Amino acid sequence: MIRFDQVSVTYDGADRPAVQGVDLTVPEGELVLAVGPSGSGKSTLLGTVSGLVPHFTGGTLAGRVTVAGRDTRTHPPRELADVVGTVGQDPLAHFVTDTVEDELAYGMESLGLPPATMRRRVEETLDLLGLAALRDRPIAALSGGQQQRVAIGSVLTAHPRVLVLDEPTSALDPGAAEEVLAVLQRLVHDLGTTVLLAEHRLERVVQYADQVLLLPAAGQPPVLGDPAELMAR
Ligand code: ADP
Numbered sequence: 660m661i662r663f664d665q666v667s668v669t670y671d672g673a674d675r676p677a678v679q680g681v682d683l684t685v686p687e688g689e690l691v692l693a694v695g696p697s698g699s700g701k702s703t704l705l706g707t708v709s710g711l712v713p714h715f716t717g718g719t720l721a722g723r724v725t726v727a728g729r730d731t732r733t734h735p736p737r738e739l740a741d742v743v744g745t746v747g748q749d750p751l752a753h754f755v756t757d758t759v760e761d762e763l764a765y766g767m768e769s770l771g772l773p774p775a776t777m778r779r780r781v782e783e784t785l786d787l788l789g790l791a792a793l794r795d796r797p798i799a800a801l802s803g804g805q806q807q808r809v810a811i812g813s814v815l816t817a818h819p820r821v822l823v824l825d826e827p828t829s830a831l832d833p834g835a836a837e838e839v840l841a842v843l844q845r846l847v848h849d850l851g852t853t854v855l856l857a858e859h860r861l862e863r864v865v866q867y868a869d870q871v872l873l874l875p876a877a878g879q880p881p882v883l884g885d886p887a888e889l890m891a892r
């Protein structure tokens with residue numbers, strides 16, 4: 660579903676690549692974790708999948724990233740939006756409406772779906788994310804974990820086959836982080852969604868990962884880690 664072929668990204672004026680030599684194949688329905696310290700290139704790597712890199716960030720992408728067969732260098736984000744959904748670290752930056760239900764509906768706005776389909780997708784997403792009781796609540800009044808679930812839900816109503824999340828649990832307490840991770844697990848297992856997740860710490864998430872890409876500090880190539888072995892550490 661996602662393929663990285665010798666992918667390196669170098670921002671203009673930088674003396675070394677932000678991402679160097681990533682080679683990775685992600686089959687449909689896998690959860691892949693990219694782990695590394697701040698500045699190790701996690702966001703950049705995710706951006707090569709959503710198309711933000713290099714279309715909106717500048718810099719040079721060497722090698723090739725394909726998502727569902729589309730080369731992300733020749734397809735800007737709007738030409739990937741039907742396949743890739745992206746969720747950032749700060750859910751508040753994501754929201755454009757006031758209530759939970761409106762926010763989930765907004766995620767489909769540009770797809771031209773019939774109203775009945777949109778209503779059905781809102782319902783199924785509210786259920787999937789355990790948000791049904793909160794549907795009319797102002798997003799601003801929700802907890803951090805609930806807000807992050809709404810941010811994920813607003814992307815899911817478009818039914819993306821690939822979901823890319825940049826440190827979605829880093830601002831959350833352990834309980835709320837578990838809720839978000841449980842949602843991701845359900846997506847992978849029940850719907851076959853492919854998930855690419857960046858985190859700066861391994862512990863919370865490694866148990867859910869099919870593959871782990873370890874991004875070392877700047878200047879060194881990433882390595883694939885064995886989830887079982889990393890869990891045992
Ligand atoms: P992480 O997500 O692991 O913190 P990033 O991908 O954000 O890592 O950053 C990797 C490196 O690339 C850092 O040195 C950062 O300063 C640099 N960088 C990130 N985005 C840009 C950009 N748009 N232009 C120039 N340099 C950038």
Ligand code: ADP
Binds near residue numbers: 779780850
């Ligand atoms: P429509 O595609 O017309 O909206 P449904 O909402 O009934 O029809 O969804 C069609 C199928 O998509 C269902 O089998 C459902 O399980 C599945 N589905 C639900 N949520 C998602 C999702 N987030 N990503 C992909 N498929 C999903």
